[in-house]
Amino acid sequence: MSNDTRTVQAYRASLLHFHADPAFAENAHAWHRDGLLVVENGRVLAAGDYDKLAATLPDGTDVVDYRGQIITPGFIDTHLHFPQTDMIGSPAPDLLPWLENYTFPTERQFKDPVHARTIAEFFLDELLRNGTTTALVYCTVHKESVGAFFEASAARNLRMAGGKVLMDRNCPDFLQDTADLRDSEDLIRRWHDHGRAMYAITPRFAPTSTPAQLGAAGELARAYPTTYIQTHVSESRDECAWVKSLYPDNRSYLQVYEHHGLMRQRSMFGHCIWLDDVDFALMADTGAAISHCPTSNLFLGSGLFDVAKADSVRAHVSLGTDVGAGTSFSMLQTMNEAYKVARLKGSYLPALRMFYLATLGAARSMQLEGTIGNFAAGTEADFIVLDPKATPLLARRTANGDSLEETLFALALLGDDRAIRATYAAGKRVHERH
Known part of the structure; x- marks a missing residue:
């Protein structure tokens, strides 16, 4: 099967998304340090740990390797x-x-x-x-x-x-x-x-x-x-x-x-x-x-x-x-x-709250939970690839961070358009940083 007819795509990176507001719920986010996002026909098929999901991929599925990066909802x-x-x-x-x-x-x-x-x-x-x-x-x-x-x-x-x-x-x-x-x-x-x-x-x-x-x-x-x-x-x-x-x-x-x-x-x-x-x-x-x-x-x-x-x-x-x-x-x-x-x-x-507000919190504000905003199965596959080493300063700061909160906080306080490695809409790449 050629790449242009295959309907399943997979992306390996750290994954972050939310199922609740971290201001009001414990364990409001899902974090997979070595994660896999699986997309079929423009929608999320699965999101989780790479070692659990890799074996479920159809034979011949290309896995886009974004290790060292963080994939979040757009x-x-x-x-x-x-x-x-x-x-x-x-x-x-x-x-x-x-x-x-x-x-x-x-x-x-x-x-x-x-x-x-x-x-x-x-x-x-x-x-x-x-x-x-x-x-x-x-x-x-x-x-x-x-x-x-x-x-x-x-x-x-x-x-x-x-x-x-x-x-x-x-x-x-x-x-x-x-x-x-x-x-x-x-x-x-x-x-x-x-x-x-x-x-x-x-x-x-x-x-x-x-x-x-x-x-x-x-x-x-x-x-x-x-x-x-x-x-x-x-x-x-x-x-x-x-x-x-x-x-x-x-x-x-x-x-x-x-x-x-x-x-x-x-x-x-x-x-x-x-x-x-x-x-x-x-x-x-x-x-x-x-x-x-x-x-x-x-x-x-x-x-x-x-x-x-x-x-x-x-x-x-x-x-x-x-x-x-x-x-x-x-x-x-x-x-x-x-x-x-x-x-x-x-x-x-906190940084986790700010990332929530820009993803699932906004989707909830727009009554779009279940359509966009996180990686629940069936949601539209709008996602971005964040680069914690996009600038020399970000790379130095995130290399010295010891928690997810510190990494996200550095991205929020020190990041800009350069931190966006790639952007995907309905499973299709619509921007890639050059």
Whole structure:
């Protein structure tokens, strides 16, 4: 049998994945120092110790040898903006002037489908180079941007979620939409659950939507309950004050979204820095999820997210790069900043917890456990190969480590795109470091 017709592939390396949250369960992870990941037809067939699984392989199966490396599920980034790729690292004193001076003018260009596809291609390649195999992505108000994103994603057979941004006030005329969401519904019918695409209903944030538009978004979410909802909430103090002036009858910024039917499972709220205790409880009670975006929050000076408070009510938490306010596509760099934010808030994030948040924790936040996020049999074979010796400094540090936690901590604090040896989507290699 030739290699190109064989359906079973095997990969030998150290394996790490999770079946529970290490913050709340002992033995939440599986670690196989000499492991074997077996993939058939794009799905995980088995994952475990090499000496137990090797004999089960069909005759003639090639085993890709990644010994000395660590295979984990692909990273899941739950909040970022593909149209902002070209403006990453743009200077601004705060969120609102950053939107006015950079974001809106940049997004204007995405009515052009050729431009949108060009950026989408680069954006997806950059995600894969950084080991991210699934993301929850904002497009622009232009339906052309959504088509370009999903077409580029489908060409790579990636499990990606995205949606058309909704704005019908407090934005430039050239980006202003209406409360008529027929374009969004058409896009849902075209893309949601077609192949590996998933659609996200995407009000940018409460200040740029009228109550009529938020209400229409809530109605659309009820009509299509397996879609995602994504938006921003409580990112900066000035933004919170603005929302209070626009929606004076609502108890809090988050409650604006609840009032309009936008809080449920598969709702993802970026930032959540200035939530109070009632808001955190509401997040947990509705099954909605938080995307913690530390590089963005530090870049804009928005504030420090309180992961301990979210954990106290068992709210779903995951990590987002928030490109382009976020300053890196790397989930390892995002872990680095999340660790430091937690320390400044008086709590501590172990490396195992950070890797959980970027894999199974994010899958649970997106209601995708059993589909992606770990190596349970039958899950889609999206995985990455991490190189603990990717740089001279990493090699020196990990050579002196004496535990899995120390190795992962070094990868999180010292690693970046160079630590991603290879990226696989549905069992096919889609990136290899050169």
